[in-house]
Structure formats: structure tokens, C-alpha cells
Amino acid sequence: xxxxxxxxxxxxxxxxxxxxxxxxxxxxxxxxxxxxxxxxxxxxxxxxxxxxxxxxxxxxxxxxxxxxxxxxxxxxxxxxxxxxxxxxxxxxxxxxxxxxxxxxxxxxxxxxxxxxxxxxxxxxxxxxxxxxxxxxxxxxxxxxxxxxxxxxxxxxxxxxxxxxxxxxxxxxxxxxxxxxxxxxxxxxxxxxxxxxxxxxxxxxxxxxxxxxxxxxxxxxxxxxxxxxxxxxxxxxxxxxxxxxxxxxxxxxxxxxxxxxxxxxxxxxxxxxxxxxxxxxxxxxxxxxxxxxxxxxxxxxxxxxxxxxxxxxxxxxxxxxxxxx
Amino acid sequence: xxxxxxxxxxxxxxxxxxxxxxxxxxxxxxxxxxxxxxxxxxxxxxxxxxxxxxxxxxxxxxxxxxxxxxxxxxxxxxxxxxxxxxxxxxxxxxxxxxxxxxxxxxxxxxxxxxxxxxxxxxxxxxxxxxxxxxxxxxxxxxxxxxxxxxxxxxxxxxxxxxxxxxxxxxxxxxxxxxxxxxxxxxxxxxxxxxxxxxxxxxxxxxxxxxxxxxxxxxxxxxxxxxxxxxxxxxxxxxxxxxxxxxxxxxxxxxxxxxxxxxxxxxxxxxxxxxxxxxxxxxxxxxxxxxxxxxxxxxxxxxxxxxxxxxxxxxxxxxxxxxxx
Numbered sequence: 001x002x003x004x005x006x007x008x009x010x011x012x013x014x015x016x017x018x019x020x021x022x023x024x025x026x027x028x029x030x031x032x033x034x035x036x037x038x039x040x041x042x043x044x045x046x047x048x049x050x051x052x053x054x055x056x057x058x059x060x061x062x063x064x065x066x067x068x069x070x071x072x073x074x075x076x077x078x079x080x081x082x083x084x085x086x087x088x089x090x091x092x093x094x095x096x097x098x099x100x101x102x103x104x105x106x107x108x109x110x111x112x113x114x115x116x117x118x119x120x121x122x123x124x125x126x127x128x129x130x131x132x133x134x135x136x137x138x139x140x141x142x143x144x145x146x147x148x149x150x151x152x153x154x155x156x157x158x159x160x161x162x163x164x165x166x167x168x169x170x171x172x173x174x175x176x177x178x179x180x181x182x183x184x185x186x187x188x189x190x191x192x193x194x195x196x197x198x199x200x201x202x203x204x205x206x207x208x209x210x211x212x213x214x215x216x217x218x219x220x221x222x223x224x225x226x227x228x229x230x231x232x233x234x235x236x237x238x239x240x241x242x243x244x245x246x247x248x249x250x251x252x253x254x255x256x257x258x259x260x261x262x263x264x265x266x267x268x269x270x271x272x273x274x275x276x277x278x279x280x281x282x283x284x285x286x287x288x289x290x291x292x293x294x295x296x297x298x299x300x301x302x303x304x305x306x307x308x309x310x311x312x313x314x315x316x317x318x319x320x321x322x323x324x
Numbered sequence: 325x326x327x328x329x330x331x332x333x334x335x336x337x338x339x340x341x342x343x344x345x346x347x348x349x350x351x352x353x354x355x356x357x358x359x360x361x362x363x364x365x366x367x368x369x370x371x372x373x374x375x376x377x378x379x380x381x382x383x384x385x386x387x388x389x390x391x392x393x394x395x396x397x398x399x400x401x402x403x404x405x406x407x408x409x410x411x412x413x414x415x416x417x418x419x420x421x422x423x424x425x426x427x428x429x430x431x432x433x434x435x436x437x438x439x440x441x442x443x444x445x446x447x448x449x450x451x452x453x454x455x456x457x458x459x460x461x462x463x464x465x466x467x468x469x470x471x472x473x474x475x476x477x478x479x480x481x482x483x484x485x486x487x488x489x490x491x492x493x494x495x496x497x498x499x500x501x502x503x504x505x506x507x508x509x510x511x512x513x514x515x516x517x518x519x520x521x522x523x524x525x526x527x528x529x530x531x532x533x534x535x536x537x538x539x540x541x542x543x544x545x546x547x548x549x550x551x552x553x554x555x556x557x558x559x560x561x562x563x564x565x566x567x568x569x570x571x572x573x574x575x576x577x578x579x580x581x582x583x584x585x586x587x588x589x590x591x592x593x594x595x596x597x598x599x600x601x602x603x604x605x606x607x608x609x610x611x612x613x614x615x616x617x618x619x620x621x622x623x624x625x626x627x628x629x630x631x632x633x634x635x636x637x638x639x640x641x642x643x644x645x646x647x648x
Contacts, residue, residue, distance in 0.1 A: 016492075016493070019348075021346070022343065022344075022345070022368060024368065027409070027412075027436075027437065028433075031436075043600045044346060044348065044365075044599070044600055044601070048600050085351070088351075109352075112351075112352065112355075113351065168340075169340070269637075272602055272637075272640075275368075276367045276368055276633030276634075277600060277601060277602065278601065278602060279600075309600030310600075313596075313644035313645070317641055317644070320640065320641070321637070
């Protein structure tokens with residue numbers, strides 16, 4: 001189980017390599033929310049999402065000899081780029097298993113970061129089997145996207161920064177809203193804040209129809225989503241909470257919040273206009289909840305994590321078109 | 325003449341109020357430029373541009389009694405919002421003189437920050453006369469946008485941060501490219517770096533056709549632009565270098581660089597895509613020069629200031645449409 005000790009150790013290994021992202025604010029957003037809103041701009045992290053934190057923590061925790069053999073990840077998105085860059089910065093090979101029909105720009109970006117991309121057919125092939133065969137044949141170490149101790153510890157370094165940056169401006173009591181897929185970021189931040197800022201309450205935020213974590217927290221047992229596609233917040237859609245992340249969220253988190261795709265897109269537009277940051281829809285769900293549901297939250301201050309910024313021009317145009 | 329002592333004093337007064345903006349980078353931008361590129365994301369400053377630094381420095385330098393009487397500024401853009409917010413944070417009145425035909429959103433935003441907006445007719449009325457009459461009648465203090473010691477000192481705090489952040493990552497030799505209008509930001513940064521990072525060379529960057537500073541530096545005497553409209557980089561178009569800023573730029577700056585509107589828009593798109601920041605065309609000219617002219621610059625590292633992010637959705641859409 002990931003502890004504050006593991007998170008502090010990951011932070012030590014991250015120094016000078018992982019970016020300390022800023023905590024932003026705007027009087028215009030405070031006015032919409034009806035209370036103070038602070039935004040942890042994790043979209044400004046290397047490769048545009050918090051995933052680099054977990055990848056860095058995982059790679060730096062490996063025995064150097066094992067690491068030199070290379071790493072493997074499954075991902076069509078942010079985790080792929082985080083692992084690819086962390087591997088490149090270590091000078092070790094990275095193999096990323098991606099669906100052959102992933103957007104060309106994602107395939108190209110992952111390759112441009114120096115990774116070898118192995119594609120598979122989503123319909124006829126089993127990516128786990130392909131990955132396992134590759135890992136064995138080539139002695140690669142799998143870096144999991146969320147359900148692994150070191151990944152969670154790495155994401156938890158974001159929570160350390162939140163505690164510290166909030167304290168610098170005199171905030172010690174707040175609701176901390178976190179975009180939640182498998183729960184790596186949410187549980188990491190929750191462990192960090194439980195130790196260092198116990199008056200902060202972490203709330204996972206999910207897209208409508210894909211609220212497995214909210215329902216799991218409400219019922220006390222892991223729930224599954226009926227579908228895995230159909231949300232514009234695709235980056236944070238996962239089937240069910242992680243085996244390691246769920247108990248951490250159960251222990252440390254308050255109830256989960258849910259926002260619509262339209263609210264997520266509106267939050268993308270507000271972040272563009274008022275904070276001058278680029279946030280993808282899945283990364284904007286916490287800000288969306290802060291802007292639409294802050295009045296139902298007891299704390300005077302809401303901290304929303306903007307977890308990723310890998311949005312294409314067409315989706316941004318869609319968000320800006322509904323701006324007013 | 326603004327000195328490093330004045331800049332250090334402004335930085336002291338800015339602590340906890342002015343944001344320390346991050347120094348960003350992307351391997352994709354390094355590849356385009358052919359060398360290391362670091363971006364000082366000043367678009368993440370309060371009100372979306374560096375102008376808040378100068379406004380804060382000017383207001384905090386005023387005698388409290390005089391400040392309580394209120395401040396006045398002429399501006400249809402970033403300076404207006406910087407002064408409005410700095411005044412609100414001090415709880416003093418701000419009057420902003422703006423053209424009646426300024427975009428509604430700019431008038432509304434300035435009012436929403438608590439300022440009283442006084443409009444004038446660009447064609448038939450003289451804004452200086454209106455401002456002078458208001459200042460006298462209501463005992464307001466004028467906050468100039470660039471040609472004032474305290475404004476320059478405030479903008480210079482951006483240079484202090486650049487020196488410190490570059491040093492943290494081991495960079496002490498670099499060309500520092502700065503979007504240049506009246507020269508407040510350029511001269512402030514140049515004074516700061518001359519004192520604290522003497523191996524950095526500051527180069528002002530202007531839009532094609534509005535390169536009064538580049539020509540003034542080349543000829544040794546203040547030159548004027550033939551026109552004051554027609555660039556998409558409108559935020560940094562001014563008639564001629566400032567009386568105070570030009571001597572500072574002459575003493576401390578290298579030659580000026582010039583970029584086209586198309587290059588500025590491409591830089592807006594690259595900043596969106598690779599850094600996840602929102603930059604306006606005028607704020608992107610330094611990044612544009614870094615991406616297109618870095619090979620003509622001797623230094624191994626180019627630091628580009630992204631000075632503002634107040635861009636409307638239509639202009640961003642235009643930039644993203646020419647993305648590839």
C-alpha cells in the first residue's frame with residue numbers, strides 16, 4: 001500500500017526532473033463558483049499531463065540494471081507519452097503497445113519521443129498477450145498506468161505540491177477535486193494530503209455515465225461502467241477502480257462528483273479564457289465540478305486539478321464555440 | 325533611469341502578489357528550433373500578461389495617501405486589466421480611459437475587475453486631454469504603460485525570475501527574446517539580466533512593418549512606424565520607442581528581430597500544442613523568432629518570453645487552422 005514515505009521518496013527522486021506546476025486562480029472563476037477556486041495546472045507538466053510523474057517514479061525506482069533493459073507500457077494516450085519521455089531521459093528503450101487505429105498524431109508523438117511503437121488490432125488481438133510476450137522475449141519491465149505502488153507514489157507528488165502551495169497562500173482547509181480514471185492520481189493525492197494537510201478533503205470527479213468510482217465509494221464495493229466509450233472525456237474512462245487505488249480512495253476520499261460532457265467542455269473554454277491554459281475535456285472535469293457544484297461543497301476553497309492538456313484543435317474549437 | 329536596485333525593490337514588494345511564472349520547454353520545440361528553447365510563460369501572470377507586474381510596482385511605490393485617491397490609465401488592452409486588478413487588490417479606485425469602439429469583451433472585463441471605464445471617441449476626442457482633465461478633477465495618479473521608472477522596474481522582475489530559473493537548470497549563457505512594444509518589458513528584463521546574468525543577451529522582437537525598435541537600435545536614434553494598425557500583433561504595436569526605455573535598450577540589448585504575422589500565428593499554435601499555454605499573437609513573436617531564427621543566433625540556448633495570453637476564440641481558431 002502506497003504510503004506518504006513512498007511519496008516523499010518519489011518527490012526526492014523527481015527533483016530537477018519533474019516540473020512543479022503552478023497553482024493558478026482568476027477572480028472571474030471565483031465569481032462563477034461563488035467561492036475561491038485554485039487550479040493545479042498539471043497540464044503544464046512534461047508531456048502535458050500528470051502521467052509523467054508516475055512514469056518518472058516508476059523508472060527511478062527500478063534497479064538500474066533492470067531499467068537498462070527497457071520498459072513497456074500499454075496506452076494510446078497520456079501514459080504512453082509520460083513513459084516514453086521518462087525512458088528517453090534515462091537513455092533506456094521504451095516499447096509502447098498502441099491500437100493500430102489510434103490517432104496518427106498520438107502514434108507520431110510517441111515515436112517522436114523515442115519510443116518503439118508496437119501496434120495491435122483492437123478487434124482481433126489481445127494487447128495483454130502481445131505485451132506479455134514482448135516483455136518476456138525482450139526482458140522489458142511493464143510500467144502500469146495506475147494500479148502499481150510506484151505509479152501511485154509518483155502521482156502523489158502532485159499532492160505534496162498542492163499542500164505546500166496552498167499553505168504558502170494561507171489555505172489549509174479545502175476540497176480538492178481530482179479527475180479520476182483508474183484512481184492513480186486521486187489516491188496518490190489523497191495519501192499525500194491525509195498526511196500533510198489533513199483538513200483537505202479529496203473528491204474524485206468523473207464523467208456522467210462513467211462514474212464507477214463514485215458508485216464504488218457510495219456502495220462500498222467496486223462497481224463497473226456499463227460502457228467504455230461515448231464520453232468526450234475518454235482519457236479518464238476506465239472499467240472499474242484499481243485493486244490498489246480503490247482501498248486508498250475508500251480510506252481517504254469523500255464522495256465522488258459527476259459532470260456532463262457539456263460541463264467539461266465549458267470548463268475547457270473557461271480555462272482557456274481565464275487561466276490561459278490548454279486543458280483536455282477529461283482533464284477539465286474537476287474544474288467543471290468546481291464551477292457548477294462548489295455551492296454544494298462545505299469548504300470555502302475548492303482546489304481543482306487540471307490533469308492533462310492533450311486536446312486536438314477540433315475539440316478545442318468545439319469548446320470555444322459554446323463559450324458564451 | 326531604472327536600476328537593478330529599483331527592480332530588486334519592486335520584486336520585494338511583489339512577493340506573494342505577483343505570480344512567479346514557470347519556465348517551460350518541449351523536446352518538440354527544441355527540434356524545430358535546432359537548439360534548446362525555454363519559454364517564460366508570462367501569459368500565466370495575473371490578468372494574462374506581464375502588465376500586472378508593472379502596475380503592481382507602480383501602485384506599491386505610491387505614497388499610501390496618494391494611492392488612496394485612485395489611479396488612472398489609458399489602455400484598451402492588457403495594461404488596463406493589469407492596473408484594474410492591482411488597484412482592486414489595494415482597494416483603491418481605478419479609472420481606465422478606453423476607446424468607445426474597443427471590443428465589448430475588453431470593456432466588460434475591465435469593468436468586471438472593478439474599474440470605472442470612461443470611453444472616448446477615437447476620431448473626434450483627445451484621450452490625453454480627457455485623462456488629464458479627469459486626473460486633475462478627481463485627484464487620480466496616472467499609471468503609464470511603459471515609459472515610467474516604476475513600470476519598467478516592475479517588468480524587470482520578470483528578468484530576475486528568468487536569471488534565477490535558468491540558473492536552477494544550469495543555463496547561464498543564452499539569448500533572451502522579448503516581445504517589444506514600447507520597450508518596458510524589454511528594457512526591464514535587460515537591466516535585470518545585465519546585473520545578474522551578464523552572459524545573457526536580450527533581443528527585442530517585433531512584428532514585420534512595426535519594427536521601430538529594431539530600426540532605432542540599428543540607426544542609433546528613435547525611429548517611428550509608418551502605420552499603427554494592420555498587424556495581428558496589435559498588443560505590441562506602438563509608434564516609437566519610449567524616452568526612458570530606448571536608452572536602456574541601447575545600452576543593454578543586441579539587435580532586434582522581426583517576424584511575420586503568419587510566423588506569430590504558427591507560434592501561437594505550437595505553444596497550444598506543445599506547451600499547453602494560450603498565447604496571443606503579439607505575445608508569441610519571441611517564440612516565433614526562436615522557432616524560425618534560432619540558427620542565426622550564436623547562443624546554444626534561446627529563452628523566449630511569452631508575454632500575454634489575451635486572445636479571442638476566433639484568432640486562436642485561425643492559428644490552429646494553420647497548425648500543420
